[in-house]
Amino acid sequence: MSDPMQIRPGGADDVPAVLALFDGAVEWLVSQGRTGQWGTTPWSENPKAVALVEKYLTTGEPWIAEIDGEVVGTVTLTDGPGGDIIPEADEPERYIHLLVADHRRFPGRGVGRALLAHAAEETRRQGVSLLRVDCYAGDDGKLVAYYESNGFERTTPFTADNRETGDAWPGQVLARRV
Numbered sequence: 470m471s472d473p474m475q476i477r478p479g480g481a482d483d484v485p486a487v488l489a490l491f492d493g494a495v496e497w498l499v500s501q502g503r504t505g506q507w508g509t510t511p512w513s514e515n516p517k518a519v520a521l522v523e524k525y526l527t528t529g530e531p532w533i534a535e536i537d538g539e540v541v542g543t544v545t546l547t548d549g550p551g552g553d554i555i556p557e558a559d560e561p562e563r564y565i566h567l568l569v570a571d572h573r574r575f576p577g578r579g580v581g582r583a584l585l586a587h588a589a590e591e592t593r594r595q596g597v598s599l600l601r602v603d604c605y606a607g608d609d610g611k612l613v614a615y616y617e618s619n620g621f622e623r624t625t626p627f628t629a630d631n632r633e634t635g636d637a638w639p640g641q642v643l644a645r646r647v
Contacts, residue, residue, distance in 0.1 A: 474578065476587050479531030479543060486533070486540040487522050488513040490569045497573055505638070506605040506612070525566050532587055534570070534580050542570035542580035544588050554629050555603055555642055563592040565602035585619045589647045598646055603627070606641035613641050621645045 479487075491512035499509050512518035525531065525545040534542035545566045549557045565588055570580035592600045604612045606626065613623065621643035629638045 473536075474541070474580065474583055475535045476532050476583065477535065479526055479533040479545075481523070481527050483531065483533055483540065483543070484519075484523055484526055487526060487531075487543050487567065487569070488519065490540065490543060490571055491518065491522070493571055493573060494569050503608055505607045522567065529566060530591070531567070532584065532591075534584055536575055536578065536580075539574075540571075541575045541578070542568075542584050544568045544584040546588055546591060550601070550603065550642075554627055554640075555625070558599055558601065560599055561597045562599040562601055563588065563595065563597050565600065568602070581615070582619060585616075589620070589645065593647045599644060600647050601642060601644045603640050603642045605638065607639040613643070616643045619645075 491507070495507050495509065495511055498504065498506055512522065525547070529545040529547040531543060531545040533540055546563045547566060548564065549562060550564050565585075568581060568584060570584070572580075589600055592598075601624070602616060602621065604616060606613050617623070622645070623641055624644050625642040627640045627642065629640055630636070
């Protein structure tokens, strides 16, 4: 029987492991013909994606999930969405970035749900009541439904440019009170 999942603070030393998680997620999405979310290029080979991971793991509040000492997921919290597409909230908030879990090697372990629950706990612990996230809203909408199943509600749809193709990338902002 494997050890229970542990969630620990992350940092710059975790960049390679987090990039490996995203590479695995891209490979998994591509194998299902779902290339709209993150394209087909491994994150570790995309300088913009590498810079994004480095930025959030060094300036945000990263959390790393481990099972049997192996990194199986991550989430980073910040004080807002960053960038210029999604507006800041009109109240204090914690914003989720870089949520990814290794579903291929650790299926059914609830890694993503555990990380979202941890993000909610941290938000509450910090005296903040608003937790937001944005995600890909294309294809069959499964990712939006996933966040909804974790207590988030849709707020604002948006469109961004796909990092690889420059095509329109449909997104959705979701919020949860904690």
